[in-house]
Amino acid sequence: MTLSSAASASRSNILLNASKLTKTVQVGEQTLSIIKEVDIYINAGEFVVIMGKSGSGKSTLLGLLATLDYPDSGSVELADHMLSDLDEDALAVIRQRDMGFVFQSFHLLPTLTVAENIAFPLDIARRPNQARVNELIEAVDLGHRRDSLPNQLSGGEQQRTAVARALVSHPKIVFADEPTGNLDEQNANQVMQLLLDLRQQVGSALVVVTHDPALAAMADRVITMHDGRIVS
Numbered sequence: 001m002t003l004s005s006a007a008s009a010s011r012s013n014i015l016l017n018a019s020k021l022t023k024t025v026q027v028g029e030q031t032l033s034i035i036k037e038v039d040i041y042i043n044a045g046e047f048v049v050i051m052g053k054s055g056s057g058k059s060t061l062l063g064l065l066a067t068l069d070y071p072d073s074g075s076v077e078l079a080d081h082m083l084s085d086l087d088e089d090a091l092a093v094i095r096q097r098d099m100g101f102v103f104q105s106f107h108l109l110p111t112l113t114v115a116e117n118i119a120f121p122l123d124i125a126r127r128p129n130q131a132r133v134n135e136l137i138e139a140v141d142l143g144h145r146r147d148s149l150p151n152q153l154s155g156g157e158q159q160r161t162a163v164a165r166a167l168v169s170h171p172k173i174v175f176a177d178e179p180t181g182n183l184d185e186q187n188a189n190q191v192m193q194l195l196l197d198l199r200q201q202v203g204s205a206l207v208v209v210t211h212d213p214a215l216a217a218m219a220d221r222v223i224t225m226h227d228g229r230i231v232s
């Protein structure tokens with residue numbers, strides 16, 4: 001295979017394609033450019049890690065790809081939907097149906113139990129499926145904690161709940177922003193292994209922002225950012 005045919009083969013299965021994304025923020029009188037004309041694609045089922053120094057724009061880029069934030073210009077397309085053209089209601093439907101999220105600080109709903117947090121994406125999409133929820137609770141080894149509230153859980157248990165919630169509705173893509181950043185090494189390894197195993201079962205693409213080189217070593221592709229641009 002030539003280099004160019006290899007490149008086109010690896011791009012033939014594109015799930016998410018973002019083009020010329022830019023983002024500025026206003027700091028006092030100054031307009032700072034924090035994402036600068038970034039082009040990025042993610043293939044279906046691919047595991048991509050985004051690395052780079054603190055402040056290089058990783059979390060901002062992830063937020064733009066996941067439609068949690070708006071770019072100043074540029075476009076994001078997911079599975080034939082041009083997300084940049086959709087209103088907030090239509091985006092909410094796509095986020096519920098096609099995306100999963102794992103954040104560094106867990107972001108569980110504090111008044112819902114483990115089982116209810118995991119069921120939440122199915123419930124708001126009006127597709128309740130208790131069998132699927134039970135399967136995920138077992139997969140992340142939280143059967144004994146199913147009726148606990150988030151504030152009764154350890155950090156590792158909270159993040160395992162978040163991982164199950166992210167995968168429960170068979171999303172096309174999961175976005176994770178430093179998912180192991182608040183965990184000790186043992187819990188970090190367990191959470192990452194669960195995230196990788198479950199997304200493999202579901203066939204989801206996975207995009208992870210991390211500083212962890214061990215995680216990067218497991219990725220299909222590593223993207224490095226510097227000063228708002230992708231440099232490799």
Ligand SMILES: Nc1ncnc2c1ncn2[C@@H]1O[C@H](COP(=O)(O)OP(=O)(O)OP(=O)(O)O)[C@@H](O)[C@H]1O
Pocket residue numbers: 025026027034052053054055056057058059060061
């Ligand atoms: N709302 C905002 N207002 C002002 N500056 C912002 C805002 N959001 C992000 N920034 C700045 O944009 C730059 C990129 O931030 P971002 O959080 O994306 O970086 P990062 O690479 O994820 O960093 P870290 O590894 O520390 O989490 C940083 O310099 C940050 O201070």
